[in-house]
Amino acid sequence: MRSRIITVSDAGEFGLISRVTEGLETVPSTLVGPGDDAAVVATPDGKVVASTDLLIENRHFRRDWSTAEDVGHKAAARAFSDIAAMGALPTALLIGFGAPPALELTWVDGLMAGLRAECAHVEAAIVGGDVTAADQVTIAVTALGDLEWRSPVTLDGARVGDVVAVCGRLGWAAAGFAVLGRGFRSPVQVVAAHRRPEPPYFEGPHAATLGATAMTDVSDGLVADLGHVAAASGVRIDLQGAAVPVPAKLREVGAALNVDPMVWILTGGDDYALAATFPTGTELPEPWVRIGVVAEGEGVRVDGRRWPAGGHEHFR
Numbered sequence: 519m520r521s522r523i524i525t526v527s528d529a530g531e532f533g534l535i536s537r538v539t540e541g542l543e544t545v546p547s548t549l550v551g552p553g554d555d556a557a558v559v560a561t562p563d564g565k566v567v568a569s570t571d572l573l574i575e576n577r578h579f580r581r582d583w584s585t586a587e588d589v590g591h592k593a594a595a596r597a598f599s600d601i602a603a604m605g606a607l608p609t610a611l612l613i614g615f616g617a618p619p620a621l622e623l624t625w626v627d628g629l630m631a632g633l634r635a636e637c638a639h640v641e642a643a644i645v646g647g648d649v650t651a652a653d654q655v656t657i658a659v660t661a662l663g664d665l666e667w668r669s670p671v672t673l674d675g676a677r678v679g680d681v682v683a684v685c686g687r688l689g690w691a692a693a694g695f696a697v698l699g700r701g702f703r704s705p706v707q708v709v710a711a712h713r714r715p716e717p718p719y720f721e722g723p724h725a726a727t728l729g730a731t732a733m734t735d736v737s738d739g740l741v742a743d744l745g746h747v748a749a750a751s752g753v754r755i756d757l758q759g760a761a762v763p764v765p766a767k768l769r770e771v772g773a774a775l776n777v778d779p780m781v782w783i784l785t786g787g788d789d790y791a792l793a794a795t796f797p798t799g800t801e802l803p804e805p806w807v808r809i810g811v812v813a814e815g816e817g818v819r820v821d822g823r824r825w826p827a828g829g830h831e832h833f834r
Contacts (some may be wrong), residue, residue, distance in 0.1 A: 526618070527620065542634070548610065551820040559609060571596045579591075594661075594789060606666075606723065607665055682756075683795075688708055688783045733795070740785070756819050762809050
């Protein structure tokens with residue numbers, strides 16, 4: 519006889535809270551963790567970097583495309599990437615979770631496993647959150663970070679003459695999304711990139727120590743996100759197409775799907791690479807790659823031309 523599926527409704531609100539918080543790891547910066555009215559997180563230099571991200575089922579993820587553990591990894595990665603883009607190290611995560619009462623409890627277990635694993639990667643802790651009933655799975659993630667006595671690297675610091683560089687994968691998640699959208703499950707490398715991004719977290723603080731003047735994570739597309747830097751800084755960003763790396767795997771997938779891989783690289787999001795500007799003369803170590811310069815003007819140009827509108831934007 520098939521065993522009965524245990525659902526979120528069977529556990530109830532407090533049973534669910536107990537299940538997701540049981541055995542959560544702590545880190546030195548966590549002074550008060552889950553179980554009280556609010557968490558208390560140490561801030562040695564008196565500054566806290568904070569960012570909130572929202573994931574809604576069938577908008578940001580599909581349960582038939584990604585496992586619950588994949589979704590957990592991605593939810594934490596999206597939020598921690600914003601912390602890294604400010605030049606900070608992630609320290610804590612708060613989770614708001616909404617789910618249909620009929621959702622299998624094992625799916626929640628998988629989600630928590632992914633969240634915990636991504637936190638362990640950056641030595642951060644889940645310090646609290648909330649649960650509620652919802653028509654579809656909804657995950658709200660708030661990440662906190664520590665600047666370690668540095669100033670934040672913001673969007674508005676790019677100056678004419680700065681060099682533009684990137685670190686991390688570009689176009690892989692968009693290629694994976696395209697593959698999944700065509701009904702395929704391979705190549706596994708690009709599909710995995712869509713399911714579980716790998717942001718270069720520690721390169722954010724590294725860029726800050728190198729003197730980065732502006733920085734952003736590439737969540738909505740390289741051109742779109744550098745456009746935010748250009749607008750905030752009152753400059754133009756000129757990218758050199760030949761300098762932007764195009765991995766062989768993306769060329770292969772592009773040829774198979776009849777898509778120019780540069781479309782994925784320049785306008786695809788969800789990889790959470792870092793893009794930053796640095797003073798001219800800065801020696802950029804690997805894995806940073808110089809791809810352009812900051813000039814007078816406005817917007818972003820690729821080889822002197824405006825790239826066709828792309829990138830992700832909500833409500834459109």
